[in-house]
Amino acid sequence: MGICLSAQIKAESSCNTGLSSKYVSTDGSDLSSTGSKVLSVSVPPTPRSEGEILQSTNLKSFSFSDLKMATRNFRPDSVLGEGGFGSVFKGWIDEQSFSAAKPGTGIVIAVKRLNQAGFQGHKEWLAEVNYLGQFYHPHLVKLIGYCLEDEHRLLVYEFMPRGSLENHLFRRGSYFQPLSWNLRMKVALGAAKGLAFLHCAETQVIYRDFKTSNILLDSKYNAKLSDFGLAKDGPTGDKSHVSTRVIGTYGYAAPEYLATGHLTAKSDVYSFGVVLLEMLSGRRAIDKNRPSGEHNLVEWAKPYLANKRKIFRILDNRLEGQYSMDVAFKASTLALRCLSIETKFRPTMDEVVTAMEQLQDSKETGSANGHASNAPRIHRRSADDTISGRNTAAYPRPSTSALYA
Structure with missing residues (x-):
């Protein structure tokens, strides 16, 4: 799920992240051929004020009404997970306009809504926008946009179908x-x-x-x-x-x-x-x-x-x-x-x-030498076997807990 933006980020670090050194667009598409196994991002100095953070990101600013429609009014049966931040809802948006779409059409999204009564708040919401608004990497979840409207604080991510x-x-x-x-x-x-x-x-x-x-x-x-x-x-x-x-x-x-x-x-x-x-x-x-x-x-x-x-x-x-x-x-x-x-x-x-x-x-596969067991082995179907049926809403609890107050 990408964001239709033309900005390019140059990847030019020696970090061994197992990826190619290349130009990538903010929608994640390759713009050059692969090279050595490196990838990072040149980013401007981290902005500090809220205004600077929001202006520096290539994120979509959603209205609360858009996200309300996209999640079917935050219906309980759309909940993917709950935690300290609040609840995560499944929604749908149009691939081109990013406006709310009918369920089952367009792009599937995950919408995290701040719970005003929770122990996490605006500071954590802003940190998400700050970091995920600057970085792109195949092993970081993609933040599509946010909503900052009155007391509402929401974040819109790509949907991860297999959950946590x-x-x-x-x-x-x-x-x-x-x-x-x-x-x-x-x-x-x-x-x-x-x-x-x-x-x-x-x-x-x-x-x-x-x-x-x-x-x-x-x-x-x-x-x-x-x-x-x-x-x-x-x-x-x-x-x-x-x-x-x-x-x-x-x-x-x-x-x-x-x-x-x-x-x-x-x-x-x-x-x-x-x-x-x-x-x-x-x-x-x-x-x-x-x-x-x-x-x-x-x-x-x-x-x-x-x-x-x-x-x-x-x-x-x-x-x-x-x-x-x-x-x-x-x-x-x-x-x-x-x-x-x-x-x-x-x-x-x-x-x-x-x-x-x-x-x-490593090519060292096969029996687990050293297991002292005479019991017959029972075949268990693992998750990379074929799984029939639709994916369930198996999302993480979007939570962190304070170790000390």
Whole structure:
């Protein structure tokens, strides 16, 4: 879903995001042939005032009445998800005029509406407009436009038909079949490229809320980062960190950030390690329904990650037979590096992308050597098998939670 604009953004960074160095239009179409594996965006200095932010973006300004019509008056059966920001509704707009269209025609959109009674507000809304209004990347969700009218604050995104990674990892049901090993690695690589792009942009951006519910999947399971309400500009000059109020989602935040409020790009790397561990294990970062000693995934899993003979204890048993222990060990070792207490021992996201690409390229597939089980294996249909029927409204909770008031 694109925006009909003629502006071009030159991609000219050395960041290893696994993409081509090329000109791209703001609707995402290639304007030159592919080259080396790099992509970033030259952007003007981040504007500070609200007026400057809104004027600097190539976004569509929607009226509240347009979005009301597009979502059928924000009908309850149009809700895709709910959270701290408010609710996300499914809607339709005309591909050319962007005016409201009849359901089932034109472009499908996701409309996030600010809940005035929620704990997130205008500042987070403006941050989304600021960052997603400046950046284009295949692994960032595309922001089409916004609505700023009286007390109304809304954001209009491309629709991601397969919803959030969180739903596919942790929800059970006929639609949410277990993601296969290959799909999990594909999603992890895509999400890593999104973070690497943000970290390597001309003005470094720290995402600050990397978690499974903020990773959305398109129809081909390509991962895109969403919800930039907590994003922050990275340190400048000789500064090593950004000092900020501790906010985010419990279980994903880096320990040094929790302790000091000092935020760096390595804080995002830690969060990536948590998510990668969730993907390997099929367990939530925090799960109070687990037995005592297993509530915190990182604390429970860390002792097993560095031991090739023990990592089978943390691997999702729904993945049995889909990987080799050598590849699984490499993935778990990468997660362990990202989860290092000392930030200097964590890799950069650029290095994470390289490591994930090597895992993708590995030909070591087949039986999971080292699984000590005599029980017969049960075939489970994974999510990259053919799934019949229409896609359900499996969208993320558009939420972040304050760790400290």
